[in-house]
Every structure is written in C-alpha cells, then in structure tokens.
Amino acid sequence: MPIIVNLDVMLARRKTASKDLAAAIGITAQNLSILKTGRARAIRFSTLAAICRELNCQPGDLLEYVSGPEPEAAEGGE
C-alpha cells in the first residue's frame, strides 16, 4: 500500500496513549491498532476528522504517499 499512516509518530509527538485516543474518538483500541500498523484498507472522513481534532493536526500529518506497488483495482476503500 503506497499510503503510509504516521499515526504512531503523531501520537508520540503529542505524548498521547493509543487507548486514550481510541476512547476520545470513539473507536476500539483494536481498530486503532489496525490503523497504526497500516493494515486498514480505508479510513472514514469522520474518523480522520476526529483524530485530527484530538491530536490537533492536519490529515497530511497523518497520511503520507510513497511510490510503490499499487493495490489491486476495485479493492474497496473510501
């Protein structure tokens, strides 16, 4: 996946624990872990907005594009 999620970096910068963020934005720690480890296929705008609100950052601080193999067509996602 050429999209890298830099959530762990932003969590470290803000000195916020994963479980605190998960509780604050209303998702499970397990789902936040999927997001942090880059296993997520897609992220809802509402989730992204909540993370940006809680960590006081921009979507670009969380997501990064690096050139690499493209995922298969019609793999889904938002």
Place this chain on the structure above:
Amino acid sequence: MDKIQRLSSRLRVLFLAGMVSVPVLHAVGWAFFERIMATPPLNFSSIFGLSWGEPPFMAGPATLAMKLLGFCSSMLPGAAAMYGFACLAGLFGRFGKGEMFSAATVRLLRRLGWAVLVAQGMQVLHGSLASLILTMGNPPGRHVVTIGLDSATLAETVTGVVIILASWVMDEARKLKEEQELVI
C-alpha cells in the same frame, strides 16, 4: 441475531441426531427387510435402493449375507448423508456462536453441497448393487441388475448444485465483511 443463534443451536442437535440415525435406520431397515417391504407405510425403498418401491424377483428370503451386503451398499449414500449431516451440524454450530460469514462456514456449506451431489451418485450405484445383492440367490438367468434415475435424485442433484452456488455467494459476502472490518 439471538433468534438465529437459539434456533441454530437446536438445529445443530437435530442434525447430530440425524447423523447418528442414518446407520441405525439402515441397519434396522435391512435387519427387518421382508417385514418392512411387506408393510407399505414402512416402505423405506430409498434405503433398499429400490426406486419403484418393489423388490426385484427373489427366489427365496433374504439371507444374512444379502442383508449385510445390502447394508454395506446402502451405507455408500448413507455415509455421504452422514457427512452432510455433520457439515450441517458444524454449520449451525457456528451460526449458534454468531459466526455467520467466515471462511469456515463457507467451507462447510460447500462441503454440504458436494455431499448432496456425491450422495446422489452413490444412490444410483447403490440401486444397482442392491438389485444384484437381492437376486444373488436366484437361479442362473434370474439375476437382476437395475440402473435408474428418478425425479428425486435429479431434484436433489439440482439442490446440491444450488448449495454449492450459494456457498460461492456466501464467500463473496465473507470477503465484503472482511473488507468492511478493515475500514476504520
């Protein structure tokens, strides 16, 4: 969901009972072959492989060897039926635990479809074997081998194909569910 889980747990027990009853029913059927064939309401012709419900001409009563061979022959489709019941019990056991669209449920449904198909093929084979076994005591020239397909066999073959097709659809649903689980 609760309703599905509750009903599934009960059905699982029913299918397990069905699985156990198959060999018992076949054994009882062959043990009392003459009596059952002479009692029309109890005519388990499918167990005996007799599509038309009438046994072929037999020169004498069925011997113990005939009954044992007949039982072994009838357990060809019977074993497939037992496997089908085991698949159903496994499937509804998982439904009972709330596991609807998983790789395991898809696999069980697909195996059920194949079990239904194999059972029909075995039923045709058993029909021929049973006619041969029941007339093995006849004088030379009076042995009979029958082969036949009836509407029930064809209908159940179609059912097997439909179940396999449904398992493919279920597999697509499983992929969608797994995809959905990775949307955060």
